[in-house]
Amino acid sequence: MPSDFAVAKRRLRLLGLTGDDAIKAFFGGNALVSVVVLLLITIFLFREGVGFFGQNRQNLAIYRQAGLEYVEFIRAQQADHIALTRSLADLRLRYLTCLTEERQMTLAAANEALAGFDDYAGKFSDTVEPLRGLATELTEMATAIKTKFLVTQDQKEARRQLLAEGKSAEAAKVKIDEVDFATELKPLVGTLPVYRDLNREFARRLVEVAAAAPALPTADLRDRMTRLQQHVRDYVAGFPAIETRLAKWDHRRPVPWWESFTAFVFGRAWLTASFWQDWYGILPLLAGSVLVSMVALMIAVPLGVGAAVYVNQIAGVREQKFIKPGIEFIAAFPSVVLGFFGIAVLGQILRAVSQLPGLSWVPGFPYSERLNVLTAGCLLALIAVPTIFTLAEDALNNVPRAFKEASFALGASRLQTITRIVVPASLSGIVSAVLLGLGRVIGETMVVLLCAGNRIAIPDFSSGLGVVTQPVHTMTGIIAQEMGEVVRGSIHYRALFVVGLVLFLLSLAINYAAQTIVRRYRISIG
Amino acid sequence: MSAGKHIFQSPASGFRRAERAWLWAFRLATYLVLACGLGVFATIVVKGSRTVFQTEAPFLNVRFLTQAPESLYVFDFEGRHYEQGDREHRAFVAAHPAAENVKKESLVYSAGGIFPCIVGTLLLVVGSMSIALFLGVAAAIYLNEYARDGWFIRFVRLAILNLAGVPSIVFGLFGFGLFVIFFGWNVSLLAGWFTLAFMVLPVVITASEESLKAVPKGFREGSLALGATKWQAISTNVLPYALPGILTSSILGVARVAGETAPIMFTAAYVVRDKLPWEVARAGDFFFQGVMALPYHIYVVSSKIPQNDYTERVQYGSAFVFLLLVALIATTSILLRNHLRNRYKW
Numbered sequence: 047m048p049s050d051f052a053v054a055k056r057r058l059r060l061l062g063l064t065g066d067d068a069i070k071a072f073f074g075g076n077a078l079v080s081v082v083v084l085l086l087i088t089i090f091l092f093r094e095g096v097g098f099f100g101q102n103r104q105n106l107a108i109y110r111q112a113g114l115e116y117v118e119f120i121r122a123q124q125a126d127h128i129a130l131t132r133s134l135a136d137l138r139l140r141y142l143t144c145l146t147e148e149r150q151m152t153l154a155a156a157n158e159a160l161a162g163f164d165d166y167a168g169k170f171s172d173t174v175e176p177l178r179g180l181a182t183e184l185t186e187m188a189t190a191i192k193t194k195f196l197v198t199q200d201q202k203e204a205r206r207q208l209l210a211e212g213k214s215a216e217a218a219k220v221k222i223d224e225v226d227f228a229t230e231l232k233p234l235v236g237t238l239p240v241y242r243d244l245n246r247e248f249a250r251r252l253v254e255v256a257a258a259a260p261a262l263p264t265a266d267l268r269d270r271m272t273r274l275q276q277h278v279r280d281y282v283a284g285f286p287a288i289e290t291r292l293a294k295w296d297h298r299r300p301v302p303w304w305e306s307f308t309a310f311v312f313g314r315a316w317l318t319a320s321f322w323q324d325w326y327g328i329l330p331l332l333a334g335s336v337l338v339s340m341v342a343l344m345i346a347v348p349l350g351v352g353a354a355v356y357v358n359q360i361a362g363v364r365e366q367k368f369i370k371p372g373i374e375f376i377a378a379f380p381s382v383v384l385g386f387f388g389i390a391v392l393g394q395i396l397r398a399v400s401q402l403p404g405l406s407w408v409p410g411f412p413y414s415e416r417l418n419v420l421t422a423g424c425l426l427a428l429i430a431v432p433t434i435f436t437l438a439e440d441a442l443n444n445v446p447r448a449f450k451e452a453s454f455a456l457g458a459s460r461l462q463t464i465t466r467i468v469v470p471a472s473l474s475g476i477v478s479a480v481l482l483g484l485g486r487v488i489g490e491t492m493v494v495l496l497c498a499g500n501r502i503a504i505p506d507f508s509s510g511l512g513v514v515t516q517p518v519h520t521m522t523g524i525i526a527q528e529m530g531e532v533v534r535g536s537i538h539y540r541a542l543f544v545v546g547l548v549l550f551l552l553s554l555a556i557n558y559a560a561q562t563i564v565r566r567y568r569i570s571i572g
Numbered sequence: 573m574s575a576g577k578h579i580f581q582s583p584a585s586g587f588r589r590a591e592r593a594w595l596w597a598f599r600l601a602t603y604l605v606l607a608c609g610l611g612v613f614a615t616i617v618v619k620g621s622r623t624v625f626q627t628e629a630p631f632l633n634v635r636f637l638t639q640a641p642e643s644l645y646v647f648d649f650e651g652r653h654y655e656q657g658d659r660e661h662r663a664f665v666a667a668h669p670a671a672e673n674v675k676k677e678s679l680v681y682s683a684g685g686i687f688p689c690i691v692g693t694l695l696l697v698v699g700s701m702s703i704a705l706f707l708g709v710a711a712a713i714y715l716n717e718y719a720r721d722g723w724f725i726r727f728v729r730l731a732i733l734n735l736a737g738v739p740s741i742v743f744g745l746f747g748f749g750l751f752v753i754f755f756g757w758n759v760s761l762l763a764g765w766f767t768l769a770f771m772v773l774p775v776v777i778t779a780s781e782e783s784l785k786a787v788p789k790g791f792r793e794g795s796l797a798l799g800a801t802k803w804q805a806i807s808t809n810v811l812p813y814a815l816p817g818i819l820t821s822s823i824l825g826v827a828r829v830a831g832e833t834a835p836i837m838f839t840a841a842y843v844v845r846d847k848l849p850w851e852v853a854r855a856g857d858f859f860f861q862g863v864m865a866l867p868y869h870i871y872v873v874s875s876k877i878p879q880n881d882y883t884e885r886v887q888y889g890s891a892f893v894f895l896l897l898v899a900l901i902a903t904t905s906i907l908l909r910n911h912l913r914n915r916y917k918w
Contacts, residue, residue, distance in 0.1 A: 065801075350605075357602065381831065390887065435605075461591040549739055
């Protein structure tokens with residue numbers, strides 16, 4: 047047949063695909079893997095995490111129904127009194143240092159001189175005793191109601207499981223002691239008149255005791271004492287508000303669905319495995335993560351961008367040849383090794399530096415906690431620098447030579463060219479480099495887990511910049527630390543997944559911002 | 573800028589001095605970073621080499637590299653000071669029953685060596701890199717050779733870019749949720765392999781694509797012109813030239829896989845395990861066993877045991893061996909890449 051090609055070849059088809067099509071499909075499928083992984087991450091974080099909000103609502107509902115919320119008002123009142131006592135103790139310490147250092151008294155003599163003050167402080171802290179007794183009693187009552195309810199829940203769960211296994215006879219045998227919250231709460235709420243009496247007496251005694259402050263030697267101490275007394279008066283003035291709140295409290299008030307969400311997003315406490323009430327609020331963790339990252343960026347941005355400018359614009363070829371691999375080498379440091387370095391070496395060094403007498407003017411110095419935001423931030427900076435350096439250097443490299451040459455031709459100096467031409471022209475790239483550095487830092491786990499101090503509390507920002515010397519806990523750290531110990535499917539377990547979800551979304555947002563900035567603000571090279 | 577006096581040269585002014593100060597500030601920033609990196613490296617090398625090397629032959633602390641971690645007992649007995657590992661101590665107590673009740677300090681993981689951790693890390697790296705290379709190279713071939721620009725490709729690239737930014741602990745959570753719980757693999761090598769492979773996938777894809785791009789178009793066209801199918805062209809005329817580049821660039825991924833702790837914490841790593849990975853009853857169990865891993869071991873010994881002269885040895889020793897391992901991998905990759913860039917020029 048002359049019309050056919052000599053090399054015509056029938057291709058084997060399988061499901062309508064030639065071999066080549068199949069190969070193409072195979073490779074395409076592999077390309078799809080990253081999309082699938084990203085989807086799976088989203089799905090599994092949601093799958094494990096989404097149950098949290100329902101469980102947390104339940105958690106909050108029990109908190110209210112079992113009367114824990116009611117008791118919490120009184121406990122908070124007591125806690126405030128403890129805070130006042132603590133500031134009194136702080137005052138005593140100042141008094142003591144004043145006596146020993148300025149008056150050159152021996153410690154024993156100073157303590158003797160403080161006897162009057164101690165008597166006052168003792169009376170002050172004793173005033174709360176009746177209230178404390180009531181609070182302890184009520185705490186026990188509320189906890190008992192909660193435990194009772196939880197036992198009921200367990201019984202219901204047992205019955206449900208038996209039913210699911212088809213053992214209806216045994217299921218019927220499971221006794222369920224329904225908890226009627228109204229009756230259970232009656233004795234608890236019934237203590238209100240007692241509380242009122244106690245409270246009136248407490249307020250009277252507190253004001254009376256506080257007013258009888260001993261004479262203090264220096265103006266500073268007297269000033270502090272006056273302020274403390276003012277605090278006491280404010281504290282007592284708040285008592286009627288607490289009483290109205292207690293009177294108005296109702297265990298039947300429903301917990302709306304969004305409250306479990308806001309309790310998570312705006313929750314100021316992350317408290318788990320507590321005998322009283324577990325709280326899952328992300329704020330302390332978020333604050334810790336953000337604070338550590340900010341410290342890291344504060345150090346890493348000038349260094350990273352400075353190094354990029356230096357290597358790209360100033361350094362000679364021979365210098366470039368060892369600086370670039372050197373910084374890339376730093377990028378290869380495993381983070382756990384850096385974390386270990388922080389625990390073993392850097393923590394001590396920084397603490398020793400902070401305790402140098404010449405540096406006491408620095409906010410937060412001296413400090414005694416060697417693992418804190420500063421230690422973790424310094425090490426994270428070392429992690430962020432290579433990322434920022436590499437990307438910023440790329441961005442600087444992309445600035446056309448002509449820009450620079452034109453600038454030089456106009457008589458600009460080297461520094462002027464760098465600061466007015468090259469850096470502005472590559473600013474979008476540099477900003478995105480910084481953002482990606484932020485993403486790297488905020489997702490870093492081992493360094494913060496080992497070096498940030500792991501104290502779950504919102505750092506005290508009132509000390510200004512000194513806040514960086516406080517220990518914090520972070521989102522990544524809490525997952526790494528607690529995930530191994532939680533019961534699968536428990537509310538705590540799900541809460542950790544939600545934290546992971548927040549972290550994931552945060553990283554996506556940072557990535558998105560970095561890409562958008564590069565795309566939108568790129569200077570067109572014409 | 574030029575040496576000697578020039579008629580147009582302006583006198584050294586404050587401006588000049590400010591400029592010089594700024595340039596020095598940039599230089600300082602650069603060298604400060606390098607100095608910090610060097611400082612960390614040197615500290616660990618100096619202190620760690622005391623554990624890993626010794627002054628008499630064979631100069632290498634073979635015990636540290638070939639034994640499993642065990643507890644350390646420190647005590648004074650009959651006027652002598654003893655520091656003994658667990659096994660040694662038991663033998664000693666058997667020989668001297670009076671030593672049983674001597675007051676002693678026991679420190680977990682501070683004696684013995686780190687052999688199971690090294691083995692575990694190597695297994696994790698080999699397994700996860702095989703998976704990542706397979707998936708990554710295939711994906712890169714598709715992206716670079718087959719795909720035409722369109723929404724699908726843009727979507728895939730976006731996914732890769734975003735995947736690269738996902739924190740490693742999130743990969744850990746994901747691996748835990750999917751492999752450990754949903755697939756029921758428990759804490760196992762397999763779960764660790766896949767978790768790490770997915771984490772490093774973006775690095776491998778980017779590296780592979782770069783190497784594929786470096787192969788000149790003419791190679792493909794020449795092959796196609798001779799009547800080869802697309803796949804024949806790729807397999808005979810593109811991959812062989814791109815492969816060295818792919819492998820070396822992916823070594824950077826190896827450094828990442830070896831160095832990460834967070835993803836394996838709940839997917840593959842055990843704090844302590846008596847058996848070595850190959851001591852399994854059935855061959856199938858091999859994949860479903862947890863292993864000890866060097867980075868996790870470092871985390872454990874640096875956070876869970878007190879810091880003192882006795883524990884310091886194992887802490888710095890492990891960190892040193894680990895750093896050396898990773899540094900070796902990273903240096904190889906950087907050098908090889910520079911070498912290859914110069915060699916393959918068409």
